[in-house]
Amino acid sequence: MDTKVDNTKLPDTSKPKKLIPYGGYFTSKTPGHDPELTETGPGTPMGEYMRSFWHPVCMSIELGDTPKFIKILNEELVAFRDKSGAIGVLHAHCVHRGASLEYGAIQEHGIRCCYHGMVFDVDGTCLHVPYPKGEEKEAAKFACSIQQGAYKAFERNGLVFAYMGSPEKEPPFPEWESNFTVHASDKLVPYSNFQHCNWLQVQDNAADNYHPTALHNSSNVVGENYQGTTFNEVGAASMEVAPDMQFIPIHEGRGLACAGARRVDKDRLFIRVQHQALPNLSLHAYTSEDGAAKKLFSRFHIVRWTVPVDDENSKMIGWRVMGPNIDTRGIGDEGMVGYETIDFLEGQVAMRRPERFGKYKLEDFPPIPTNHRERDCYKDAQQAPGDYEAIISQRPIAVHALENPTKFDAGVFMFRKLLRDAVRGTNPKASAEHFYDWLQSVKGAPNSYCSGNVMEVAEGATIEEEIAQRRQVTRKIVQILTDSDNLKGDARTQFVMEGFEALEQSTKK
Structure with missing residues (x-):
């Protein structure tokens, strides 16, 4: 378990510490890093704080005719521009069975998973579920029951920005x-x-x-x-x-x-x-x-x-x-x-x-x-x-x-x-x-x-x-x-x- 370190002040150097020539043995043990500031995954203190802000996640030139796999704040994501021009930043793993959307096909609206063909819009809404003829109602019902993890995103001067926090707490983009x-x-x-x-x-x-x-x-x-x-x-x-x-x-x-x-x-x-x-x-x-x-x-x-x-x-x-x-x-x-x-x-x-x-x-x-x-x-x-x-x-x-x-x-x-x-x-x-x-x-x-x-x-x-x-x-x-x-x-x-x-x-x- 990493030891939490609080380096908020410079150390007191008024009393010099004892220095030992060739004393590498006494300093060979490496303590843990500072998790409070360095770890940014979901649920970590810094990770939750950072998710309250807009961040650039990739460059616009990285969005072509196939999705772009990216990792941001310890989350595996895909970014894409659909054929209507909308920007999507979704969780990489399809909510259906977990296949990565980096192998998905970009649609007029949203992206289609390669594994079973489900289509998700840039806001995570399931737009389409494949179905046998005669089972349209059941497919529509299933589509309404699932949602792909998604983050709001936009382009600005060649960069793609995303907000990965709680939707009801979305801040203004700081201009x-x-x-x-x-x-x-x-x-x-x-x-x-x-x-x-x-x-x-x-x-x-x-x-x-x-x-x-x-x-x-x-x-x-x-x-x-x-x-x-x-x-x-x-x-x-x-x-x-x-x-x-x-x-x-x-x-x-x-x-x-x-x-x-x-x-x-x-x-x-x-x-x-x-x-x-x-x-x-x-x-x-x-x-x-x-x-x-x-x-x-x-x-x-x-x-x-x-x-x-x-x-x-x-x-x-x-x-x-x-x-x-x-x-x-x-x-x-x-x-x-x-x-x-x-x-x-x-x-x-x-x-x-x-x-x-x-x-x-x-x-x-x-x-x-x-x-x-x-x-x-x-x-x-x-x-x-x-x-x-x-x-x-x-x-x-x-x-x-x-x-x-x-x-x-x-x-x-x-x-x-x-x-x-x-x-x-x-x-x-x-x-x-x-x-x-x-x-x-x-x-x-x-x-x-x-x-x-x-x-x-x-x-x-x-x-x-x-x-x-x-x-x-x-x-x-x-x-x-x-x-x-x-x-x-x-x-x-x-x-x-x-x-x-x-x-x-x-x-x-």
């Missing part, structure tokens, strides 16, 4: 900033990347704003063997600077603002605010910022859900926001964004590790360039690891009890605490019920704290002054965003821009 984009020139480009580990360590990585300093820094690559654009965050040297982080719970504990200040040069400060929203949404500011010019209130560059497949597998699935307004350096490559591929950080995906695809064949995924096939993919990953390698190597389910966190891990532990408080009910505002009420109150379109900013803030005369100044600027940016939360659209943008301008000017007095 962050009304439609996840903030400029007419931007567009949402869908992608889906499989991750061979528990969902939480993938989500933890999004709240870990310190890791790019090491993991994505070309100076740490063995013999300059890095691949493509994996390192230097596609050429943005400012991302290699260790950020001074401030982690601030927002929206009454329903999310976390991860605000980091990096010094670009003696005249400019780069402040990047990431937004983590419960339970599994990450909103990321521009990933390729070089800090070369002043920029205020630059918005979404990545919108990403971390969706549990089962307890040892998950998906990063969402949108890359593409366009000249967000991608001011013109770095993005839309043609590389899609199913099991992404245009930034090659190490985000499993393409270098075909042996980890499990039951999937390498041919199921987009072609790997010839030069990659000729090389030792595993050695490439060892010499130039990316997020994928770092995350999955923490074990299929990371063991929190073995962690020894530092100050810069505070965001990870704070987000875990927000999750724990939501699941346990110790923060009622983050409960599924109050989340529903909050989304209703903002008409389904909450504001995000996500923003990238390059401010003309001169370096402090001393290191003490510099530290105090960058922390003050970062906290005030988050406060201005908080003060703007009752505004929408252009009115909010104007308020924030004016506030940021005034903040920048205040540093010059």
Whole structure:
């Protein structure tokens, strides 16, 4: 039986523990994982909480002329688009005798089971039961007595979303900033990347704003063997600077603002605010910022859900926001964004590790360039690891009890605490019920704290002054965003821009 672990606070390091050279024997026993946060099957605390939200379950391009078998939140499902255009997400095993509907035939309305020919609509209603002539009434009666498990689903910008909770508690779909984009020139480009580990360590990585300093820094690559654009965050040297982080719970504990200040040069400060929203949404500011010019209130560059497949597998699935307004350096490559591929950080995906695809064949995924096939993919990953390698190597389910966190891990532990408080009910505002009420109150379109900013803030005369100044600027940016939360659209943008301008000017007095 796994031992429940409560890692809600950083450990007390004021009294150093006894360290024993060559003492591996004393640390060789591995405790259980943290079931409260990592297990997401039906009936588990986190599983029930997650079922109160909409999740992307696959990409639209995965729905063709045959059903798509998927596994989400430990449930085996099939997704399909029937010939009328309706989206179905049904339990995979036919309610009649258990044959998988992945072998079913898509109909004008619904799907027909291959085994005995029963047809189910996208809402689970049995539309047809085969019968001998003269037994129509009996067949109709039987059809009315069964129902296939089904979940409401819809398509949006190349992604299929499903709600897997109780129908009477269905929440509004959260349209962050009304439609996840903030400029007419931007567009949402869908992608889906499989991750061979528990969902939480993938989500933890999004709240870990310190890791790019090491993991994505070309100076740490063995013999300059890095691949493509994996390192230097596609050429943005400012991302290699260790950020001074401030982690601030927002929206009454329903999310976390991860605000980091990096010094670009003696005249400019780069402040990047990431937004983590419960339970599994990450909103990321521009990933390729070089800090070369002043920029205020630059918005979404990545919108990403971390969706549990089962307890040892998950998906990063969402949108890359593409366009000249967000991608001011013109770095993005839309043609590389899609199913099991992404245009930034090659190490985000499993393409270098075909042996980890499990039951999937390498041919199921987009072609790997010839030069990659000729090389030792595993050695490439060892010499130039990316997020994928770092995350999955923490074990299929990371063991929190073995962690020894530092100050810069505070965001990870704070987000875990927000999750724990939501699941346990110790923060009622983050409960599924109050989340529903909050989304209703903002008409389904909450504001995000996500923003990238390059401010003309001169370096402090001393290191003490510099530290105090960058922390003050970062906290005030988050406060201005908080003060703007009752505004929408252009009115909010104007308020924030004016506030940021005034903040920048205040540093010059």
